[in-house]
Amino acid sequence: MKLTVNGTEHEVDVEDDMPLLWVLRDELGITGPKYGCGIAQCGACTVHMDGVAVRSCQVAAADVDGDITTIEGLGTPKAMHAVQEAWVEHQVAQCGYCQSGQIMQAASFLDLNAEPTDDQIDAAMSGNLCRCGSYPRIRDAVKTAARRLQGV
Template identity: 70%
Template sequence: MPTTLTINGQSHDIDLPDDVPLLWVLRDAIGLTGTKFGCGVAACGACTVQIDGEAVRSCQVALADVWGAVTTIEGLGTPVNMATLQQVWVDHQVAQCGYCQSGQIMNAAALLAQTPDPTDQDIDDAMQGNLCRCGTYPRIRAAIKDAAQRLQEA
């Protein structure tokens, strides 16, 4: 019997085994390739999506364990304005190779939705576990602080 998931506001009937990781459901069954495979053990954060607004590693969530609406980088919108996050990422030249960036942005969006005016420690705590091989962590923190300010002014 297919499992019905809400992904980016749309209902999808998924006919796959219950133990298939959400990452592969998104990429292979639905065709949403913005969510990246990094390590497969939830250590890098490249596969970060949101389930009911909570940032989670989709490589470690089985299809049967999805507990709510899924948002991927392709569906990110409210409550955090995706255009604002994209713009601060460009303004602060965050991306180098870019591979981890969808996971970084998804985690940043979840943080800003819960903590609209984060401290450096809030950012460090929330972004811990999202690895950037290029080492742009100071730029990521600056971009998140900038996004928080812009979103508060909007």
């Protein structure tokens, strides 16, 4: 099957029911999306499918419909996405394990809601768990990124 990941087309020979997470990690060597729970409850595996946040542990390879973007394709160290910049500025990461999923969820959310309230941010990010408890910094970073994306 063919799929486009971070702007590059790949051809993989995998079972139709293989989770996208394993296609990305094991077949393509893309390690940003993490395995956390395997049941779409933690968000560590979040990627974008045509700009919409999805849990890659629950998307079968055969069900990939659109371009996939992982944290590696969101921005680069020299040209970070506004969400990545805000994450650094607010020093969100502690252990860092969940952060690629958090960032991907936040970026997709901000594409849909340019001026979110605290309650909207909390609701949008509630499916992404952080064992370190950096939720206040996550909310602050999302607000900062929203302002930057608006040019404020």
